[in-house]
Amino acid sequence: MVTPEARSTTAAGGLELGGCEAGALVARYGTPLYVFDEGLIREKCRAYRAAFESRYPQVDVAYAGKAFLCLAMARLVAEEGLHLDVASAGELHTAVTAGVPPARLVMHGNNKSPVELAMALDSGVGRIVVDNLPELGLLGGLVARRPGRRPQEILIRVAPGVDPHTHRRIRTGQGDTKFGLSLAAGQAMEAVLQAVGTPHLLFTGLHAHVGSNLRDARAQVQALETILDFAVQVREETGLTLENLNLGGGLGIRYLPRDEIMPLEDFAEAITTALLEGLARRHLPLPRLMLEPGRAIVGEAGVTLYSVGTVKEVPIDEPPGTRLYAAIDGGMSDNPRPQLYDAAYTAFLANRLGEPADTEVRVAGKHCETDILIQSVALPRPRAGDILAVPSTGAYTYSMASNYNRFPRPAAVFVGNGQARLVVRRETLDDIIRQDVLAPAES
Ligand code: LLP
Numbered sequence: 001m002v003t004p005e006a007r008s009t010t011a012a013g014g015l016e017l018g019g020c021e022a023g024a025l026v027a028r029y030g031t032p033l034y035v036f037d038e039g040l041i042r043e044k045c046r047a048y049r050a051a052f053e054s055r056y057p058q059v060d061v062a063y064a065g066k067a068f069l070c071l072a073m074a075r076l077v078a079e080e081g082l083h084l085d086v087a088s089a090g091e092l093h094t095a096v097t098a099g100v101p102p103a104r105l106v107m108h109g110n111n112k113s114p115v116e117l118a119m120a121l122d123s124g125v126g127r128i129v130v131d132n133l134p135e136l137g138l139l140g141g142l143v144a145r146r147p148g149r150r151p152q153e154i155l156i157r158v159a160p161g162v163d164p165h166t167h168r169r170i171r172t173g174q175g176d177t178k179f180g181l182s183l184a185a186g187q188a189m190e191a192v193l194q195a196v197g198t199p200h201l202l203f204t205g206l207h208a209h210v211g212s213n214l215r216d217a218r219a220q221v222q223a224l225e226t227i228l229d230f231a232v233q234v235r236e237e238t239g240l241t242l243e244n245l246n247l248g249g250g251l252g253i254r255y256l257p258r259d260e261i262m263p264l265e266d267f268a269e270a271i272t273t274a275l276l277e278g279l280a281r282r283h284l285p286l287p288r289l290m291l292e293p294g295r296a297i298v299g300e301a302g303v304t305l306y307s308v309g310t311v312k313e314v315p316i317d318e319p320p321g322t323r324l325y326a327a328i329d330g331g332m333s334d335n336p337r338p339q340l341y342d343a344a345y346t347a348f349l350a351n352r353l354g355e356p357a358d359t360e361v362r363v364a365g366k367h368c369e370t371d372i373l374i375q376s377v378a379l380p381r382p383r384a385g386d387i388l389a390v391p392s393t394g395a396y397t398y399s400m401a402s403n404y405n406r407f408p409r410p411a412a413v414f415v416g417n418g419q420a421r422l423v424v425r426r427e428t429l430d431d432i433i434r435q436d437v438l439a440p441a442e443s
Contacts, residue, residue, distance in 0.1 A: 001037065002303050002391045004346050005257040007353065015350035015389060018415030022305060022350040025420055026387055029411050031307040032330035034398050036068075036423070038076070038416040040301040041394075045080035048293055051268035056275070058288040062106050064249045065091045067294030067395040068302070072414060072423035074098035077297075083126070085249075085292045089116045096123050106246070106292070108157075110179050117142055121152060129155045129207045129246070131180055133191055140198040151202040154195060155246055156181060157209075158188045160226040164211030164219035164250070167341045172211050180208070183230050189237065196238050203240070205287055206231070209248025213295060216262040217270035220247055224271070228278045235284070246290035247271065253299040255392045256346050264296070295395040302394020304410075305350065306330050308386040309366070324361050326382040331365015331373060333404040335390075335397045338373055347377050350387040355380035363388065367405050398424065406432050 001008050001016065008016045015022035018037045025035060045063070052059040062083035065074065069091055077084055078100045086092045087108040095105055102124035109116065110131045117139055120128055130136050136154075143152050157180035164174075172179045181187040188206075195203040206227055210219040224247070231242050252261045262270075272289070279286060306328035313322045337343035347363060349355070357378040365371035373390070382388070401409045408427035413420045 002389065003300070004254055004391050007348065009353055013354060015353060017303060019418030020415045020420050022387060022389060025413065026305055029413055029422065030426060031305050032334050032410040033305045034393070034410055034412040035303045035305060036394055036412065036414050037301045038414040041076060041298055042080055044297045044301065045077060045082055047264055048297065049081065051264050052272065052289065052291060055268055055272040056289050057286060060288060060290045062290060062292045063297050064292045064294030065095065066399055068298045068399050069094050070412065070424050071098040074100050078104065089119055092119055092123065102126065114138060114142070121146060127153045127155055129157050130191065130195070131157045133187070133194065136191055136194055136198070140201055143200040149200070151200045153202045153204050155205045155207045155244055156188060156191050156195060156203065157207045158183050158227060158230065160208050160210065160223040162210050162219050162223045162226070164214055166211045166213050169341055172209055183226060188230060189233065192234055192238065196240065205242045205244030205246065207246040207248065209292065210250060212250055213252040214250045215252055215260065217267045220250065220271055221274040224274050224278055228282055228284065231284055232282050241285050242287040244290055245287040246292065249292040249294050251293060251296040253295055253392055256344055299395035300392050302397065304335065304390045304393040304397065306388045308382050308388055309384055311382050311384060324359060325364050326361050327364045327366055328373065328388055329366060330410065331367045332369065332371035333367060333402050333407040334410050335373065335393060336400050336402070337396060339371060345374050345390050345392065347374055347379070347388050347390045349379055349382060350389040352380045352386065403432060408432055
């Protein structure tokens with residue numbers, strides 16, 4: 001078990017991860033390695049469900065697969081009774097192949113292709129969240145061409161015009177956004193009316209996701225007010241009341257010891273209280289509350305293990321005159337978040353837990369760019385061969401990994417009760433050239 005400030009050790013003094021020793025995992029699977037504490041993921045799934053189910057009568061929690069998805073993860077969330085949010089043909093294919101009941105799938109995307117929509121219909125996804133008017137038309141046409149099929153349940157994604165005060169690249173609820181339909185400009189109402197008038201489409205509610213890695217529930221609560229006002233207008237215009245209200249994901253996690261994130265129970269309390277009061281004030285019946293956490297389920301359960309290679313002292317202009325760089329055997333290809341969002345992480349040396357962290361180190365990746373994983377962290381003076389462990393790397397790391405510089409993507413393992421199981425194989429050098437074609441031009 002690892003948090004940004006605490007870690008447990010094995011009897012032999014090594015880093016303990018799900019009852020396994022980090023050094024043994026490295027010996028078996030190599031580095032870089034994504035290690036997930038399976039018990040902790042399951043705990044988070046249960047805690048999320050319990051926090052909302054204990055406060056509100058009808059709740060569906062869907063895990064947002066974009067945070068981390070593979071067959072084993074899809075199966076795990078289904079076993080925990082969660083639904084699954086998929087946002088592409090690839091995520092849908094993964095979910096269906098893993099055996100997730102299709103009724104429990106929620107299909108997302110701001111630019112779903114006809115092929116993706118047809119796939120969603122053919123695999124029987126429970127709900128499609130419609131992002132825009134052209135999609136509504138397209139979907140209506142596809143459903144009409146499947147006579148005898150049950151009506152497709154849809155939610156309309158709205159842009160509530162809320163600024164969630166998170167990193168600019170992960171804000172989605174504001175007005176100027178590529179996601180959803182504007183409430184203020186009337187596009188959302190136009191979509192609702194069109195949906196209600198489309199045979200074989202069953203409009204059952206609204207969706208809004210305001211942003212990611214949020215410290216508290218303020219943005220969701222603010223969005224809720226706007227959405228409930230809209231629900232009143234929908235009732236006036238169509239006579240329909242919401243069966244479903246999907247508030248997306250967004251609860252942040254702790255990356256650094258100083259990070260303060262609202263506890264899940266308080267987050268659930270704030271949202272359900274605002275919802276119950278907001279509904280009562282408007283004399284609206286209770287919809288089913290749907291949530292889509294990604295990061296909060298899987299982020300803190302993941303630790304990335306790297307091997308330290310080159311360690312070098314670099315002269316710099318400011319005091320103390322030198323900087324110690326330690327390069328690891330990965331970088332922006334396995335975790336692009338520092339480059340994309342200035343994400344900050346902490347780290348420690350898994351093989352030297354007892355030693356004082358008395359040296360300030362800059363941790364660099366090994367790509368042909370200045371891919372700094374951590375600007376500054378205190379470690380025992382690192383040496384080649386050390387194992388660097390980076391906590392809170394379960395979300396948006398493997399799922400955003402690339403083959404930049406033709407690096408094979410790392411393996412991922414689930415650990416628990418002293419056992420490890422491989423859930424994603426490490427790519428090989430042959431995988432790197434697998435899709436390459438050396439052939440004469442086709443005429
Ligand atoms: N539902 C929808 C419709 C979403 O777009 C997202 C995230 C979620 C749920 C899950 O949000 P979460 O609970 O994980 O905050 N790559 C970025 C995060 C992008 C989030 C995109 N949408 C990062 O690494 O911070």
